[in-house]
Amino acid sequence: MTSSSSALGSVRRTLQILEVVAEHGGATAKEVADATGLPLPTVYRLIRDLLDGDYLVHIRGEKRFELGYKLHELGVSLHQQIGVPREVRAQIHGLHKRLDCAAYLAVHRGSQIVVVVTVDSPTCPRLSPLEFGYHEAAHATALGKILLANMDDEHRKHHLDPEPMPRFGPGTITTHAALDEQLAQVADRGIAWEYGEFQAGATCAAAAVRAGSGALIGSVAVSGPDAAMAGRTGQIEQALRATASQVSRYFRSGRTG
Numbered sequence: 418m419t420s421s422s423s424a425l426g427s428v429r430r431t432l433q434i435l436e437v438v439a440e441h442g443g444a445t446a447k448e449v450a451d452a453t454g455l456p457l458p459t460v461y462r463l464i465r466d467l468l469d470g471d472y473l474v475h476i477r478g479e480k481r482f483e484l485g486y487k488l489h490e491l492g493v494s495l496h497q498q499i500g501v502p503r504e505v506r507a508q509i510h511g512l513h514k515r516l517d518c519a520a521y522l523a524v525h526r527g528s529q530i531v532v533v534v535t536v537d538s539p540t541c542p543r544l545s546p547l548e549f550g551y552h553e554a555a556h557a558t559a560l561g562k563i564l565l566a567n568m569d570d571e572h573r574k575h576h577l578d579p580e581p582m583p584r585f586g587p588g589t590i591t592t593h594a595a596l597d598e599q600l601a602q603v604a605d606r607g608i609a610w611e612y613g614e615f616q617a618g619a620t621c622a623a624a625a626v627r628a629g630s631g632a633l634i635g636s637v638a639v640s641g642p643d644a645a646m647a648g649r650t651g652q653i654e655q656a657l658r659a660t661a662s663q664v665s666r667y668f669r670s671g672r673t674g
Contacts, residue, residue, distance in 0.1 A: 430455060431463050435472065435484070442527025443476065443483040479575035484529050501534050504667055509534045509637065512660045516653060518639040518646070519543045522626075522664065523560050525635050528568075528576055530560050541641045544616055554615060556596050557585045559623035560636050562609035566600040567625070567633040573600075588613035608654050613643065620646035622653050624661035629669040637661050 430453070437452045438444050446464060450457045464482060467473040474485045505522065513520035519537035523530050537543040555561025556577060565573055574593075581591035588611070590596045603609045611621045623638035637660050639653060640646075646653065 518641040557614040559609040559621040566603040624657040
């Protein structure tokens with residue numbers, strides 16, 4: 418076998434692993450081996466390379482692997498190339514104009530969160546890019562709280578870091594009990610808030626985008642300086658619910674392909 422054909426075989430096996438992990442929203446090494454037919458030692462070797470390249474992340478306590486931050490970057494690039502439907506983009510632009518806040522559309526896949534549309538302005542700039550993905554700070558972000566509130570208790574337990582959870586801003590919730598209490602409110606009201614939890618001085622709110630089956634497929638969100646968001650809870654929640662409803666209706670229509 419030539420070196421080129423050997424390399425091609427390695428790429429194919431690597432893609433098989435990524436495909437299994439993506440389809441199942443995460444998988445153990447044994448589940449990958451069973452699904453692909455690859456020997457377990459080979460799976461471990463390829464997974465180790467993917468972990469080193471940030472294409473996979475290891476979920477502690479669950480012994481599962483999920484898509485990593487590098488694939489988030491590739492996902493954002495792909496969405497930029499193929500484009501989000503014009504009608505959906507228009508809804509996010511409308512949300513930004515209505516509230517004069519930075520507005521976002523995120524797509525959720527398993528426990529991954531990819532922001533695919535961002536609309537901001539000089540008076541309300543977007544949150545500064547950070548060196549980790551939203552899924553790695555789910556407990557500290559409105560987008561992440563929408564995702565966590567949609568999980569059952571067992572799945573959420575395995576997704577969260579041990580206590581104290583990492584602190585990203587002065588308001589970050591670091592205990593499971595306090596987070597669970599807030600997530601119950603998110604599940605009940607359909608809106609998630611963060612106050613200086615992801616970044617100091619920034620407030621963010623998000624609402625779920627759902628398929629016709631009720632499955633979570635994404636979320637819409639807004640962010641702004643604390644002072645600009647204060648005293649506007651009702652206005653912001655009304656606008657988020659209306660936009661999330663319109664985006665959900667568009668995705669349910671099947672017109673996105």
